[in-house]
Amino acid sequence: MERSSSSLWRKIRARYNLVGNVCENCSTAYFPPRIVCRKCGRKSKMEEKRFNGDGEIFSFTKIRVPPDTFKDEAPYFIGIIKLKEGPMVEGHIIDNGVEPEIGGKVRAQFRKMYVEGDEGLIYYHYKFEPL
Amino acid sequence: MAGIVGYGVHIPIYRIKVEDIAKVWSEDAESIKKGLNIREKSVPGKDEDAATIAVEAARRAIRHAGIDATELGALYAGSESHPYAVKPTATVVSAGIEAGNKLMVADLEFACKAGTAGMQMIMGLIDSGMIRYGMAIGTDTSQGRPGDALEYTASAGGAAFILGKDKNGIIANVVKTVSFTSDTPDFWRREGASFPSHGGRFTGEPGYFRHITGATKLLFEETGMKPSDFDYAVFHQPNGKFPKMVAAQLGFTEKQIERGLMTPIIGNTYSGSSLIGLAATLDVAKPGQKILVTSFGSGAGSDSFAIEVTDNIDSKRKNLEKVMDIVERHKTYIDYSAYLKNRGSIRKT
């Protein structure tokens, strides 16, 4: 993950609260935020938007052999979530006893993603909980 | 005086039963269940800590209050299990609810009563006119030493209360609050120690009972109120038995405390304990009803509150997630080995 706390700091709003943006010209929503709208180019009018975290599972997969960072987590699910407002977001799916399924409704929750050893930073992040 | 404009609770979905802990230590589950009046306790997920619990509770409180998080002028997070020794939990919470940057923020620690201490501080800031709204949180993922009696009760959960002065938004007025404090070595944890130490079973009397009765009687003196004036009472709940005993000592009935008595089904959520009990009581309270809340924190001290429910409580429930619904939501039982793994005691090397 991050090599520096400054890169964490820049991404906090996106990671904690799914803050992306929307083009006021064509209403297309983006997460992560884009500087220019893909459709409108020079005509784009980007406004910050906090997505409310509701969405559905577009696809998912079970991770059995995780990267070192998540070695204590496996097995766990990650998925592509289609947010209610449109954007596709990748994220961890919380194990709450509800088997993930395509089209299944989820909601973003605030969780610990990764802890840097015994002395480093704690990285908080959204994860999606099946409803 | 300042009043409550919204609240939210979070309790992790995992539970472990007294039977599953007792089995490991060859103890008699039935006598523990009876002796402590507890059936099961909540356990945090591997990816939950006092900060994540606080954020989830705070988000629910913001929705219930119907305010924008940037309207908060202060936010205090009370816990005895702050994830960092230096780096305030409350900073993570304020970012987690998008409260912006223009607010006073600090962490508090007073064993199990840091949440109610935060409420008193917020009230002072509101009544002095320094802020319009403030949030006080009690949140913990507490741990008992394996094999210690505390292992049956130490659990995880939190509650966030938003206070304000806005007449149309207040669901319950705080009529009066007082505290009772002394230097009592009943329970402690030194910097760097993983588990707390305590003075054993004989510390109940000089700790819990002396301070709760001290603060509650002081509240009676200063308000002229008596137990029968209250519809409900909530006392700190280190187990399911102490609050019943202290209620009887003070002249309250079992019926007055049963709605707010959550420890038998979720365990002792430490800083969350009395606030979750208050939330569960507000979930069902009717306009005009009066609630007594007395917290307790080892070390030691108690904060006592006389609270009166307003007419706004019913209309504001449309955005409320009730405590019992949160307790039952996706509730998942785990065994002792999964419990150790969730707490990080077992790791892959």
Ligand SMILES: [Zn+2]
């Ligand atoms: Zn566009």
